[in-house]
Structures are given as structure tokens and as C-alpha cells.
Amino acid sequence: MDRSGWIAEERGARGAHDPPVKAAVVRAPYVVEVVDVPDPAPRPGRVVVRVDAASICGSDLSGFKGVNPRNRLPTIPGHEIAGTVEAAGDDGSLALVGRRVIVEPNVSCGSCEWCGRGLPNVCDAYRVLGQDMDVPGGLAEYVEVAAGQVHLLPGHVAAAEGALVQPLSIAYHGVVARAAVEAGEVALILGAGPIGLAALLFARHVGARALVTDVSADRLATASALGAEVVLRADQVDVGQAVRDATGGRGADVTFEAVGGAQDQTIADAVAATATRGRIVVFGTFGKGPQSIPAYAFKGRELTMMGSSGHPNTFGPTLDLVASGRIRPADLITHTLPLAEVERAFGLLDSQADGVIKVVVEP
Secondary structure (H helix, E strand, C coil), X not given: CCHHHHHHHHHHHCCCCCCCEEEEEEEECCEEEEEEECCCCCCCCEXXXXXXXXXXXXXXXXXXXXXXXXXXXXXXXXXXXEEEEEEEXXXXXXXXXXXXXXXXXXXXXXXXXXXHCCCHHHCCCCEECCCCCCCCCCCECEEEEEHHHEEECCCCCCHHHHHCHHHHHHHHHHHHHHCCCCCCCEEEEECCCHHHHHHHHHHHXXXXXXXXXXXXXXXXXXXXXXXXXXXXXXXXXXXXXXXXXHXXXXXXXXXXXXXXXXXXXXXXXXXXXXXXXXEEEECCCECCCCCCCCHHHHHHCCCEEEECCCCCCCHHHHHHHHHHCCCCHHHHEEEEEEHHHHHHHHHHHHHCHHHCCEEEEEC
């Protein structure tokens, strides 16, 4: 049989008429069920990936809780994905079949100014796998994705570690591409969740000194183990004063806000703790309500604030660092669960129980 016949046969073998496969569907806030869904068939230019590992993001958790404005329920969440390509939708993608891959989950228009400049993360039509049923995610046995959005995963990198390349790439974008952190600088990271800890890893990788704040003793202990020189309980100190005390009165050269949410304290803390002419990078996702920003400090001290969203052009360099062992995703993985226990996985993240940082689901 020629290759086009094989593809047609393979596509037919993966149609919705076959026995269904399992996926986690968030039907309503705090309601997730593992149910049968149609076995996906790859369309032209796309591939079907058998999911070997999918880690759960904070945005997945906010979608599960019904507070993520980008999500439309019901949906199959999950955009941090590693797996094996099982079927291809056309001849051009056939070489990927059988290869281990990670998935870059951005969905954008591909034609606007920003997409043309290689910045799909700021495309007006930007979406991520798992936000709704039009772009189902990877908390499932199989997921269909664009062939151009998969990156080959080296054989010595575990699938669970490969799944974390996506959140690590977000940190790479903020630390290396946006803030351009340099060796010897002082980096302050507000929030020791997965993105904050990933930012710590990259700050240390480029040779910066790192300070980390959080309200969780467990997460601060992890930050210390990963190389933070100073850790501070944000609910027990004046963050601005404590950081200045720890830096000889100067403050941080660059501060990463990695908390977001409904609170209104971390931006003020960032301004208070950042040195004159320093940079503030916002990783956290805030609601659309107003934030209290002391504008006088930006003029008087010539501060710079910038956002950091997504991971344009950073999957490749991040994967290289993971493959070389210079960045270790395993340091962030605290729990690994089967798909059948996905409700427990969301519960762990929601309660921050058992020292949870990163939960990986292995369908």
C-alpha cells in the first residue's frame, strides 16, 4: 500500500465510529468527569497525539473553578502536553507518526501583524488548547493538534518532564526575552507557584541572585532548595522594606509578579521593592478590575513595567535546556496521577494540599 492509502486507512481507523476514548470534561464549575469521547481523526495539516503526560496549569484550575474568562464550559482542559504521534492527516506530516513530541498549544489567526512578526501570544484571536470544545485539550487519551505545533522530544527526556516545557517556556519568555535578566542582577519573584519557581530556575540559570516571596512555607522551602538566596513570607513582612534590607537598601533590579488573581497587593509590593530604574514584569493573570499602581514612583524612579504572556519562540531554547539537564522540570513535579483521578488532581491544586506544586496526569 502506498503512503496516501496508509493515511486514508489510518484516518478511517481513528474515526468517531470506533470505540470512544477517555477524556476529562469540565462540565460546570467544580464538576469534572472522565467520560467517553469520539476518537479523533486527524484533519489535513494536523496529527493525533496519544497523550503520555499532561500537567495541569493554573489557568486550567481557574477554568475548573469557573473563574477563567477565556474558558467556555464544557471543555476538555489541558495544554501542557507530551505524547506520541499516532496518526497524520496528510502526507506532509507522515514522518511524525511514531515520534515522541511535546505540543505548543497556541491557536491564533496566523495572518495579523503580530502573527506575522512571530508573536501569536498577542494576536487578538489568541486561544490555547483546552479553552472550549472547539480546541479540546490534553487531559485525554488522545488530542488532535496542528502538525506545526509539535516539537520532537528527545528519547532520554521523560514525558512528564516534556509536558512542563510549556510552563517553563512562559518563564523563559519573561526572564530572558522580556526582562533580559543578566548575571549579577538581583531578581525578586513574587509568588512561588509553578511559574514563579520556573522564573527562579531561569534567573539562576543566567547567573542572577534570586529572592522569592510567598505565603506558603512549603513553597518557600522549595524555592530555597532551587537556589533562592532569600525567601520571605509575604503575609508576615513589609515586602518592600524586607527586600531593601536584603539588598543593602537598593532593591531588586527586576521583579516578577507571579501571583495575579483578585488581590491588589503584589503590584504595590513590586513597586516598593524594585530599585530605581528597575523593571517589573507581570506574569500573573489579574481580573479586569482596576489595580492600584503608584504612578509617582514610575516617574520619580524611572521604573519600567511590562507584561509577559505566553511563550513565543521559546519552546526550542527551553527544550534544549531541559534536554541538556541545565533546567530540571522534575524539580517542580510533586504529584503524578492517572486520568481516572483527575478530580483529585484539581482538588490538590485548589487546596494546595500535600505540598503540591505541579500535578502531572498520565492517561
